[in-house]
Amino acid sequence: KKTLRFILGDQLNHKHSWFQEKNEDVIYFMAETLQETSYVKHHIQKVVAYFLSMRNFAKELQKDGHQVIYYQIDDQNNEQDLPSNLNKIIEQEHIEHFEYLFPDEYRLDIKLKTFCNKLEITSEAYDTEHFYTQREDIEKFFEGKKEMTMEYFYRDMRKKQGIMMLDDKKPEGGKWNYDKSNRKKWTGKPEVPEAKTFDKNIEEVLKQIKAMDIKTMGRIDQDHFPWPTSREECLEVLDYFCKNLLIHFGDYEDALHTDQKFLFHSRLSFAMNSKMLSPKEVLETTLDYYYEHKEDIDISQIEGFVRQILGWREFMRGIYWKEMPGYKSKNELGNTNKLPEFYWTGETDMNCLKYAVNQSLDEAYAHHIQRLMIIGNFALLTMTDPDEVDAWYLGVYIDAIEWAELTNTRGMSQFADGGIVATKPYVSSGSYINKMGNYCKSCKYSVSKKEGEDACPFNNLYWNFLHEKQEHFKNNQRMNMMMSLLKKMNKDTLNKHINRSKEIINNPDNF
Ligand code: FAD
Numbered sequence: 127k128k129t130l131r132f133i134l135g136d137q138l139n140h141k142h143s144w145f146q147e148k149n150e151d152v153i154y155f156m157a158e159t160l161q162e163t164s165y166v167k168h169h170i171q172k173v174v175a176y177f178l179s180m181r182n183f184a185k186e187l188q189k190d191g192h193q194v195i196y197y198q199i200d201d202q203n204n205e206q207d208l209p210s211n212l213n214k215i216i217e218q219e220h221i222e223h224f225e226y227l228f229p230d231e232y233r234l235d236i237k238l239k240t241f242c243n244k245l246e247i248t249s250e251a252y253d254t255e256h257f258y259t260q261r262e263d264i265e266k267f268f269e270g271k272k273e274m275t276m277e278y279f280y281r282d283m284r285k286k287q288g289i290m291m292l293d294d295k296k297p298e299g300g301k302w303n304y305d306k307s308n309r310k311k312w313t314g315k316p317e318v319p320e321a322k323t324f325d326k327n328i329e330e331v332l333k334q335i336k337a338m339d340i341k342t343m344g345r346i347d348q349d350h351f352p353w354p355t356s357r358e359e360c361l362e363v364l365d366y367f368c369k370n371l372l373i374h375f376g377d378y379e380d381a382l383h384t385d386q387k388f389l390f391h392s393r394l395s396f397a398m399n400s401k402m403l404s405p406k407e408v409l410e411t412t413l414d415y416y417y418e419h420k421e422d423i424d425i426s427q428i429e430g431f432v433r434q435i436l437g438w439r440e441f442m443r444g445i446y447w448k449e450m451p452g453y454k455s456k457n458e459l460g461n462t463n464k465l466p467e468f469y470w471t472g473e474t475d476m477n478c479l480k481y482a483v484n485q486s487l488d489e490a491y492a493h494h495i496q497r498l499m500i501i502g503n504f505a506l507l508t509m510t511d512p513d514e515v516d517a518w519y520l521g522v523y524i525d526a527i528e529w530a531e532l533t534n535t536r537g538m539s540q541f542a543d544g545g546i547v548a549t550k551p552y553v554s555s556g557s558y559i560n561k562m563g564n565y566c567k568s569c570k571y572s573v574s575k576k577e578g579e580d581a582c583p584f585n586n587l588y589w590n591f592l593h594e595k596q597e598h599f600k601n602n603q604r605m606n607m608m609m610s611l612l613k614k615m616n617k618d619t620l621n622k623h624i625n626r627s628k629e630i631i632n633n634p635d636n637f
Pocket residue numbers: 390391392393394395396398399431434435438439440442492493494495497498502519520523525526527530531532534535538539
């Protein structure tokens with residue numbers, strides 16, 4: 127049967143069984159579409175990275191002898207949306223059978239199912255062969271449990287996959303989790319190696335994006351595009367991580383610094399989320415390197431890395447599929463404020479936000495603690511509408527695909543799911559930000575001050591938030607200590623926090 131196989135932009139898995147044999151009756155189809163560039167305003171680097179990676183992937187398939195139809199964004203035949211493009215090709219090529227890979231995004235899952243239901247030819251969907259777990263595994267694992275705790279899932283994954291295990295039951299090193307040793311502040315040492323980047327010509331693709339009037343956010347350096355856009359380049363980033371960064375990965379995972387945008391983070395999320403690298407090969411390669419260099423690399427470094435990929439990444443994806451579609455509109459704290467304008471411009475005097483937001487706009491990247499404890503923390507403390515927060519996060523980061531973005535942003539960071547992902551909201555005053563980095567040293571505001579015009583805004587917002595949302599937290603045991611401190615707070619002090627917070631929330635762009 128003449129078959130059409132459709133590949134989405136984040137399904138660039140070179141090792142998929144589809145590609146292991148050539149078949150003259152099979153045509154692969156890929157397309158860059160305005161539908162996918164406009165469901166949210168994406169960072170310009172994200173659009174470039176996806177277009178280039180898709181183009182490279184299609185070229186490699188062709189080189190391997192597969193038949194490929196590829197529509198660039200400005201191709202005259204491009205209908206710019208998925209069903210119209212597919213219908214056209216099915217007709218043109220006299221296709222008798224249609225196949226696709228299960229999308230990781232709910233929106234596309236529904237779109238493709240609906241499309242197939244209307245088709246007059248037969249169709250079938252296949253696994254992407256990327257993740258360790260299946261969509262429904264989390265639901266099964268936590269069946270009958272009151273809470274879904276990542277740590278239990280992670281331990282089970284370690285056992286099931288036999289990763290860092292002494293035998294079937296005992297973890298290597300005697301401990302499952304070295305999270306407590308992953309919290310060092312970076313103060314100039316050890317030296318951070320230069321980030322691995324690439325030099326490639328992006329002039330043509332930029333011209334096409336402009337000509338097609340695609341609305342984007344963020345900034346791009348024409349002469350220096352840093353992201354890997356082929357499997358070979360992704361493997362280089364992985365190799366670079368093992369040889370240069372793994373050694374201190376865990377120690378400085380939560381650190382913040384004005385001179386260091388990436389510290390010892392791997393920057394592998396785009397390579398994995400586009401599926402050019404699989405989580406399995408990332409962990410196998412990193413673990414091999416660790417075992418060969420065990421005398422130099424502490425177990426806490428590799429365990430921290432394994433936990434992020436085998437634990438958090440799979441967990442978040444599982445939660446997404448368990449909770450969608452309802453998850454996307456959850457707003458348990460009833461937050462409705464607008465996102466400050468400075469999220470789009472970087473113009474603010476709050477130094478931590480200035481650095482973290484500008485870095486996001488410059489690089490399409492911020493590491494986890496910048497996303498969670500600076501940018502997300504401020505959005506939650508100012509009680510921003512989670513829809514607005516999501517739209518920003520889904521656009522700005524190179525790795526932002528809904529299954530990872532939504533669970534991290536609406537769930538972990540904004541607590542809008544009421545505690546499905548996190549057991550308590552990730553909010554803090556300025557002291558946490560000061561503890562983990564040096565942003566406060568050169569800030570207009572004083573992190574130690576709680577009153578007055580130069581007090582750190584986070585210090586007021588924190589208590590105002592707890593006061594405002596106290597009903598929501600009254601039965602949350604993990605909030606007991608903070609809520610009892612709030613109760614004991616002198617009325618006058620609390621009122622000062624509330625009044626200053628009003629000023630900040632009404633006019634965040636003045637701060
Ligand atoms: P590293 O620090 O080197 O970690 C290694 C890998 O672990 C990452 O590449 C990633 O694949 C995985 N990982 C670590 N933490 C998580 C997590 N919480 N969820 C899923 N995977 C994780 N990650 C995304 O991939 N896409 C997103 O859209 C996204 N949005 C986020 C939004 C918020 C508010 C927060 C707090 C986190 C978000 N994350 C997201 C998770 C995490 O911040 C990024 O995966 C990470 O910063 C990517 O950089 P890295 O590759 O250098 O990560």
